[in-house]
Each structure stands twice: as C-alpha cells, then as structure tokens.
Amino acid sequence: MTGNEIKEFFLRAKQLKALVVGDLMLDEYLWGKAERISPEAPVAVVDITRQDMRLGGAGNVINNLLSLGCEVRVASVIGDDEDGRTILTRLELRGVEADGVVLSALRKTSRKTRVLASNQQMLRIDRESREEIDLASSQQLLTYVHQQLPQVQVVLLSDYLKGVLTDSLTRELIALCRSAKVPVLVDPKGKDYTKYQGATLLTPNRKEAAEASGVAISSGDDVSRAGWKLLQELSLDALILTRSEEGMSLFMAGRDEIQLPTLAREVFDVSGAGDTVLATIGFGLAGGLGLPDAARLANLAAGVVVGKVGTSTVTPDEILRSIRVDVDRTDAKIRTSNELQQILLEEKNHGRSIVFTNGCFDLLHVGHVKYLQKARALGDRLVLGLNSDASIRRLKGEKRPLIGEEERGHILAALDCIDYVCVFDEDTPLELIDLLRPDILVKGGDYLAAEVVGKEIVESYGGRVELISFVDGKSTTNIIEKILSQYREE
Structure with a gap:
C-alpha cells in the first residue's frame, strides 16, 4: 500500500466494531532511578519517581483498536477483587462496554508489575490465576459472543494462557465466528495449537511457532517450513509469523509466501508488539482490506510501537508519519x-x-x-x-x-x-x-x-x-x- 492509499483507508474506515475475547490484566509500571546498591543484598535500589497503570493482556489489544478508531466490545473473566474493579473502571473511562466481562470470586485478577530504571526493566512481579474458568463462566462468554456477532466485523482472541480461553471455549468461539462468517483472529500461546483449528488467522512469533510446529527455526527456510506446516495442519486461512527485527512472514492458503521486512528505526521495547499486530490486522480486515494489505499496515504499526517503552499503542497519524519519515524527513x-x-x-x-x-x-x-x-x-x-x-x-x-x-x-x-x-x-x-x-x-x-x-x-x-x-x-x-x-x- 502507498502512503496515499493508507491515508484514504483511515479516512473511510469509520464506525468499525470489533469484539475482543481473552485474558484481561493490568500492567503496572514503576519508573525510577538505580544509583546505589542495597546494603542488605547485592541488588540495585530503585528510587521510584513515577508509576503508571495500564490495561494489559487482551486490554492492550483493546487499547490498540481504540487508538486506531475502532469501537470495541470485550468478553473476559476477571477476579471479583480490587484489581478487577480497576479494570472495569479503566474500560469505562475508555468508553468500552463491560457487559461481557464476568466477575468471579474464584479468580485473582492478573497484574504484572514492572520496575524500570535508566530505561531498563529491572524486575517483574506477577500476581495472577492460571486455572481454567468454570463451565458457568464459559457459558456466559459464549452467550455474550453469540449476541454480539451480528454487530461486529471481526473477533480477536487474545490468549495469554491465564485460563479464559479454554480448549473447549476456543473451539466453540471459532465455530460460532465461522458460522456467522465473521473473521476470527488469534494471538496464540502454548505448544499445542489444536484448539485454534479453523481460525481465520494466527499471529505467533518465531519462538511460539517453533514450539507449536516442532520445527527448530534458525533460518529463512525453517520459517517457511514452520509457517506452512501450521497453516495446513490447523486448516487456517492465513498465518503471520512475526520475526522481531527480521519483520514478518505471511502465509495464505493457495498463495505464495510474502515477506515483510521490519520497518522499525529504533527498538526499545517489543512487549505488546504482538497485540499491536493482532489489533491492526483485525482493524484492516474489518475495514475491507485484503490480508496482504492488512499485514503491511500491521507491519508499519509494529515498527512504530517497538520504538516506545512498555506495552504501547499506535495511532493512524503515527503510522502516516512513519511513512512520511521515509518520503520526506x-x-x-x-x-x-x-x-x-x-x-x-x-x-x-x-x-x-x-x-x-x-x-x-x-x-x-x-x-x-x-x-x-x-x-x-x-x-x-x-x-x-x-x-x-x-x-x-x-x-x-x-x-x-x-x-x-x-x-x-x-x-x-x-x-x-x-x-x-x-x-x-x-x-x-x-x-x-x-x-x-x-x-x-x-x-x-x-x-x-x-x-x-x-x-x-x-x-x-x-x-x-x-x-x-x-x-x-x-x-x-x-x-x-x-x-x-x-x-x-x-
């Protein structure tokens, strides 16, 4: 896509609606300075000067969709606790309906705390539940998704293996979307991808694709073998294999492999880049782009977002500016x-x-x-x-x-x-x-x-x-x- 074509796409991509299903969590960032060693142990002492709380996990996919101008619905299960209520408040502040979010007394809301100093992550602390959600919660999510499908153009499954997207629920969600002819895109996790069978698109990174395919990836040929193997075994329409500084590879049934080189100028933090890719491709498909053009748009977005610290989002203006940097600095x-x-x-x-x-x-x-x-x-x-x-x-x-x-x-x-x-x-x-x-x-x-x-x-x-x-x-x-x-x- 040319810069003008991307600009025209953003101008016409109005009133798009997406449904995100997956693991909602909180990302907490503690920023400070590390200028001395603790007298109690050989560790750095970080003097905290600023803190930031953001929606994480599936919440980062939501944030990316909102930044692109998309209306978002969400379905998830979180703990009936203080962090869970914080998530509900954050969703409300962003204008996202929380009708599809189930509060469960059986779960602890996932919260990841990152301590950063001198632009380096010093420590991460995780507080979370990883048990699978119960059958009643699963049924509530299915009912909500079934109600929303006629109103959305794309469904995104954001799986962090925290228990929301169980095997049976994931299969039923994909079947529902297929039946409704709504594209269903998945950011997968784990070594067994069988529950994602029949999805429209998967977006694994290199490490995830290697584990799921059983192909040790050390060269371009290995990338191709892993990509085609997953595409065929899982009966996917397409698969995008993200390769960090080497860009992306797009595999589509019946089409040649497409290589998309990285467009990042400086890389500071790749955390959340997968969420940006998933959200941008979903936005592109919802707006009527074909998969190759949606992937190219996502590649541009990823090139912008890895230049930021922490899980971040990208706006249409930032994507357009990234194009202009090459054309007119x-x-x-x-x-x-x-x-x-x-x-x-x-x-x-x-x-x-x-x-x-x-x-x-x-x-x-x-x-x-x-x-x-x-x-x-x-x-x-x-x-x-x-x-x-x-x-x-x-x-x-x-x-x-x-x-x-x-x-x-x-x-x-x-x-x-x-x-x-x-x-x-x-x-x-x-x-x-x-x-x-x-x-x-x-x-x-x-x-x-x-x-x-x-x-x-x-x-x-x-x-x-x-x-x-x-x-x-x-x-x-x-x-x-x-x-x-x-x-x-x-």
Whole structure:
C-alpha cells in the first residue's frame, strides 16, 4: 500500500466494531532511578519517581483498536477483587462496554508489575490465576459472543494462557465466528495449537511457532517450513509469523509466501508488539482490506510501537508519519507544540537530554548553522522554536520576514543537527519552553544569562542555560545590506 492509499483507508474506515475475547490484566509500571546498591543484598535500589497503570493482556489489544478508531466490545473473566474493579473502571473511562466481562470470586485478577530504571526493566512481579474458568463462566462468554456477532466485523482472541480461553471455549468461539462468517483472529500461546483449528488467522512469533510446529527455526527456510506446516495442519486461512527485527512472514492458503521486512528505526521495547499486530490486522480486515494489505499496515504499526517503552499503542497519524519519515524527513520533524510535548516525554523516558533554542532564522547563513551545530552537541535532541511570520513582523517590522514560516521550517528541518521544529506565534518562546520543559536552554552569546527568556522556568526543575557565540560578521541584516548595495549599483 502507498502512503496515499493508507491515508484514504483511515479516512473511510469509520464506525468499525470489533469484539475482543481473552485474558484481561493490568500492567503496572514503576519508573525510577538505580544509583546505589542495597546494603542488605547485592541488588540495585530503585528510587521510584513515577508509576503508571495500564490495561494489559487482551486490554492492550483493546487499547490498540481504540487508538486506531475502532469501537470495541470485550468478553473476559476477571477476579471479583480490587484489581478487577480497576479494570472495569479503566474500560469505562475508555468508553468500552463491560457487559461481557464476568466477575468471579474464584479468580485473582492478573497484574504484572514492572520496575524500570535508566530505561531498563529491572524486575517483574506477577500476581495472577492460571486455572481454567468454570463451565458457568464459559457459558456466559459464549452467550455474550453469540449476541454480539451480528454487530461486529471481526473477533480477536487474545490468549495469554491465564485460563479464559479454554480448549473447549476456543473451539466453540471459532465455530460460532465461522458460522456467522465473521473473521476470527488469534494471538496464540502454548505448544499445542489444536484448539485454534479453523481460525481465520494466527499471529505467533518465531519462538511460539517453533514450539507449536516442532520445527527448530534458525533460518529463512525453517520459517517457511514452520509457517506452512501450521497453516495446513490447523486448516487456517492465513498465518503471520512475526520475526522481531527480521519483520514478518505471511502465509495464505493457495498463495505464495510474502515477506515483510521490519520497518522499525529504533527498538526499545517489543512487549505488546504482538497485540499491536493482532489489533491492526483485525482493524484492516474489518475495514475491507485484503490480508496482504492488512499485514503491511500491521507491519508499519509494529515498527512504530517497538520504538516506545512498555506495552504501547499506535495511532493512524503515527503510522502516516512513519511513512512520511521515509518520503520526506523534513515533514516528520515539523510538529505542533502538543505533538512535540508527547514526543519529548517519550524521548526523556528513553533517557535522552533535550536542548531548546529559538529564533527567526530568516535567510539561513553559516553563522546560524554553526550555532545550531554547537547547540546540538550539548545534548541528545535539539528542538528549534521558530518565530511565526506574524511574530517576526511585530519584532522586526512589516518588511520581514523575507522567507515565510513554512519554507523556513523546511529549510531548518533539512539540517541533520535539528531533530524537531515547532513554530510559535507569541513574541517570546516562554509558553513553549514551559510546555516542553527542555533540559538545556540555548541562546546566542550576545545575551546575558539573566536576560534569557525562560531561564527561571528551566532552572526551576534542574535544567540549565548555555550561551553560544555567533560567527562574527554573519547576520541576516548584513546579507540584506550587501544585496541592496550590489544590486543598487547595477
């Protein structure tokens, strides 16, 4: 699919409905710093600075579908406990009906707690039930799914082997979907895939496919043998075998194997990437895409989501931007203030330092370039706040700028030393600095530190101000005067 085709698909893919059945759980993230060793044992001490609670397991599939713009129904069994009620609250806040979620006093709601420091996972703590759900709960889920099938375009089974998708329930669900002619997609687990017989699509990763097929996967030929074996033995319409940094392989009955190379630029965390693949393919099929195009869309989504920390989601805008990065890197660098705020939060979570500077940059010259290169060298990412045309007119008069803000933005974004450009309309970048909270604020050496706008804000949270000298004799004013002088003589 081309970028325009994907954009058109998202524009027409409205009011899609999906049903997710599987193991709902909570993902808890404890973020902190590990700067010392415990005197009690040879282990790191993590000082927790932030915590985050998210829907996990089948809940991450739900979150991905919602991010793509899909309406979601859910069927699951969770514990009648505090964590279970937290899940219900989270579903309600996301606008997801919980009529198909059964509360059981016999179960403990699954909760995974991850402790992270310096962008590394230090420890994971699991609290959960793994016993199969009882017959009464299973029947409640079947009844709910049967009622929902006429209203949804796709069913996704998210199996984490926590007891919800029992062998008998899974087989009955697949049979129900087949009878209703609704595609049923499965993210499988375990070594025995017989309960998934007859599903529309399975999405195992390399390790899972090797265990289920009995084929030791160490080469491309092994991938093909495992994929075709599972497809044929389980009577599937298709199978997507995800291969981490090597991309995906799509197997379809009666068709040639399709290889989809990885599209990730940086990989920080693959947890939850399988959920993104399952959700995006389901969304694509629900919207009328064929399996190859739905798989290509999922490959793009996976390339975005592995660049984030923790189980994450991806939006249509992020997918479209990932395409534009390859086509036009300058477009990808120019962001609104709100977009940039979210991007920089991710950058900081990855341990990167943010440098900020601002200016008009009308008629770019060597003095500008050397200044920006020096600023970039102070940190990991350089953000340029660019004065809008209106703000320049207020500051420098009606004859300026000579180059409009859109052109200036693209010219500056073409520089390798600049990571992001954000146009602001105020006379000063004070509001932008307060929103983005950079680690280092840079201005030209013709300023005194006390005169730098935003100094107090940056220093209030531990940041600092740096002054960089300009190249002597290089200025936009000098260039204008030289042009006027030479052409006036002519």
